[in-house]
Amino acid sequence: MPTMTLTPEEERENLERSIALANDYSAELYDGEGAPKTLVFDPETPVQFRRMLRALLEWDKSGSRNIQDLRLSREDRADLRKYTQQISMGVSPNGSYYVRDFPSPRWNEALHQFVRLLNNRQRAYLDGPCVNRKRHEGRDHWYLKKTKRWTEFCSKYCAGDATQANRRGKNYQKKIEKAAAAIRNYPTRPPRFRALTWQEYVIEDSRPARGKKPSISKKFLTMAVKSGRLIPPKVSTGAGFERV
Numbered sequence: 357m358p359t360m361t362l363t364p365e366e367e368r369e370n371l372e373r374s375i376a377l378a379n380d381y382s383a384e385l386y387d388g389e390g391a392p393k394t395l396v397f398d399p400e401t402p403v404q405f406r407r408m409l410r411a412l413l414e415w416d417k418s419g420s421r422n423i424q425d426l427r428l429s430r431e432d433r434a435d436l437r438k439y440t441q442q443i444s445m446g447v448s449p450n451g452s453y454y455v456r457d458f459p460s461p462r463w464n465e466a467l468h469q470f471v472r473l474l475n476n477r478q479r480a481y482l483d484g485p486c487v488n489r490k491r492h493e494g495r496d497h498w499y500l501k502k503t504k505r506w507t508e509f510c511s512k513y514c515a516g517d518a519t520q521a522n523r524r525g526k527n528y529q530k531k532i533e534k535a536a537a538a539i540r541n542y543p544t545r546p547p548r549f550r551a552l553t554w555q556e557y558v559i560e561d562s563r564p565a566r567g568k569k570p571s572i573s574k575k576f577l578t579m580a581v582k583s584g585r586l587i588p589p590k591v592s593t594g595a596g597f598e599r600v
């Protein structure tokens with residue numbers, strides 16, 4: 357992993373761009389204050405960033421300083437490796453040392469901001485997602501704060517009904533784990549479920565008993581994938597593996 361020294365301004369910019377990307381559910385990037393939204397990313401870019409950011413903050417909050425404990429998905433780790441291989445360093449004609457971390461053509465805003473975050477000494481000012489997802493349209497909301505102390509809520513407003521929000525947060529996490537387990541089982545599902553898409557299968561699997569209402573909805577799954585909490589299973593198409 358390359359080490360780079362960011363100026364305080366670059367660190368601040370990295371924090372702001374990270375927040376913008378993490379809270380972007382439209383696949384457009386906020387391109388500086390008042391500027392038009394000119395950068396439109398692959399919809400997967402903010403999703404990948406949220407996934408990696410969650411892993412990074414969990415690692416920070418665990419207190420581990422061992423990069424091996426950073427729990428990125430296999431695909432994200434591979435992407436990160438490919439991306440960092442394109443980062444070049446050198447000495448410019450005026451003698452100053454530089455790091456070029458915007459390799460082309462493999463530009464990827466998620467990886468670009470993530471590598472900078474890894475080297476950002478102000479990273480602890482970034483926090484999230486706010487436990488009170490209900491106040492954020494059911495989305496994971498990331499935020500900047502004034503202190504480096506870890507928090508659970510983005511604001512006093514969101515902390516207002518902390519007990520309820522915490523309970524909802526725990527239920528949400530349980531549902532995510534249940535869905536993740538069903539996704540893992542999807543490739544080896546019983547024959548009677550053969551024709552189901554992965555979403556249909558996860559929903560069926562969440563029925564407490566036959567004829568009972570499923571506890572997981574299609575909307576829940578769509579949002580959980582967008583937030584980067586669930587990764588759709590890979591299915592064999594005969595010509596290799598493909599995301600569905």
Ligand SMILES: [Zn+2]
Binds near residue numbers: 492514
């Ligand atoms: Zn909040």
